[in-house]
Structures are given as structure tokens and as C-alpha cells.
Amino acid sequence: TPIAAPDNIADCVTASSNLQNPTDVVRGLACCPPALSSKPEIYTLPVNPVTRIRPAAQRATPEYIEKYKAAIQEMRKLPDDHPHSFKQQAMIHCAYCNGGYNQEQSGHPELQLQIHNSWLFFPFHRWYLYFYERILGKLINDPTFAIPYWNWDHPTGMMLPAMFEDADPDTTPKQNPIFDPYRDVTHLPPAILDAEYAGANTGADCVNQISSNLASMYRQMITNATDTTSFFGGEFVSGDNPLQADTLIAGSIESGIHTAMHRWVGNPRMANNEDMGNFYSAGYDPVFYVHHANIDRMWKIWKDLGIPGHVEPTSDDWNNASYVFYDENERLVRVFNKDSIDIGRMGYDYERSSVPWLQSRP
């Protein structure tokens, strides 16, 4: 039976899992969404959508950056209990990833629902970003608005995009809606990221770090991602216990640069590596969505390489796995993995950026 988030999304409890120091959290653990409805509609993709083009953050124009910041600012102005508010959007990640929901909808109320470390990882986050982007566009009345992507697989994108830290130097705290106070200050620009960061800096100079990152991308996208399971992660179906680590297999990108960038951006001095370094708090850093846009782009690139074996899972347990979100019109909707396969149908695409790691076979 496929995993299914509850119809009644208020059927949710305070987060309790995947926390190193639950008593020292700086973001709340009560991350259940508001109950505007208890019965989601089945979501259908818009017919003939305008294509939103997600730009590479390091090449974004000043006009675009202003627009993006304005949209986030609008989101921050909404009351906390509004489903589109900055806080509610962040709490979605906490509810789905730190034990807010169980598997009751699919017959296993005794087990938690978890969308990491399995084949649910790519489709869940694709849907999460899809609604987040539409909500931001709606807040600034721009139906073509698209979120940026953090192009960390390209040498020109291998540091935290500058827009997240720029601010009026005379103001404290920084007057920048995409600034977040809980980041590792030693990893701000011009620090070059490490695609395999696991808590310790390599000390490599920038030329060597860049070539090691490119080689790492090649391994994560080609050498270690030759088939569906190695790229998407292992099966996860109703009845599987996410707290039993041996039932979980993360794909090459999820366990690779995905986790590395969460750790690299999060502040190691915080009790739970807030914000990016823990599921419960990651969504409070706007970088989270921009990081995940590039993760999502990796799915598209892996598929478009056209290499035999580069295909999505085909089983019903994957196709029919479903999540529940509020859409940009505050409608409660249920969405399925099978409707997330084609981003053209979903109405967005990525601005092209060259893929130099393809030539970087280690």
C-alpha cells in the first residue's frame, strides 16, 4: 500500500523525532498546519500553464532579486496561522519529517510518516516547492514568478548565493527578508562549498575544492546512480517504520550533496544545527527552497541524460504515494507522485546552466 498523508491534516502531533536536543529548540515543535478543511480535493495540474523559469541564483538580475525578496517579505507579513505564512511553509517540513504525521490513512496509525531516506524524497520536495512557488507568485500578483536555484554543481555557484547575506550594513538585525540568523558564519561567501561536507573543512584551496566538487557530482549523478534505486532511494511503503534505520535507503543525491549542504549552511553551534542542519528548522531559512530547487533540477538532469536505467520508479506504491498541501488558493489538495514526473506539465523549468561535472569523471 502506498504512503498517504492524512486527509485531516490537523491529525498531527508535536514533532519529536530526529532532534539531537529537543529541549533546546529555537523554532517551535508544534508544527501542525491549520485545519481549514478536513477533506482534501484531488489535485489536478493546470491545463496549459505559463512556464515559470527558475533562474540560477548567481546570475539573477538585481530586478529579479528585488522581486524575490518582495515576495518573501509579503509571506513574512502574513499572520502565523495563515497557511501561506512564512512560518506555516517552514512547518510543513517539520510536520512531514520530524514525526508530525502517522500512517493512519494507509492503515498503520502506530507508525510515523517520513518522506526522507527513501524514494519519496524527490517527489515530496518537488510538490512542496511547487506550491511554495505558486504562493509567492500569488502574493506579488505575478503568475510567472519562479524561485531561484542554487547552482552548487557549477563552479560559479559554489558558494552561498550573495543575495542571502546582503543587507544594509547599518541595520541590525539585517533588513533582508531572505537573511537567516542561524547559519554557519564561517561558510558565508567567499567560502567555497564542499559537496561532501560532513562537519569538517577540507582545507583545500579553491581550485582543488572546485575540482573535487565536480568529481563528486559526477559520482553522485553517474557512477553511483546507475539505476532507479541508487538515484531515488529505496522503497518506502505503508507499514515500513522510518525509525528503524535499516528499512531506509537514501539515494545518491539525497545522502550526498543534499545532506552536505544542509550541514554546511546550518550553524554547528546551535543545539540542533539550526536552521538548515535539522529537518524541523530547515524551512525557516529561505536558502532551503533554493537548495532544493537545484536538488529538483538534478532529478531532471539525471533523467534527461537518457542513459539506460535512468527512469523513475514504476510501481503503484510509488506512483500513488500522496501528500496533502494547501495550494495558492488555500484549497486543501492531495497530490500524487505520478503527477510530479513531468515538470513541463507542472508549469516550470530551469534556466539553462552548463553541466561541467559531466566532463569530470574521477
Ligand code: C2O
Ligand atoms: Cu526535506 Cu533537504 O530536506
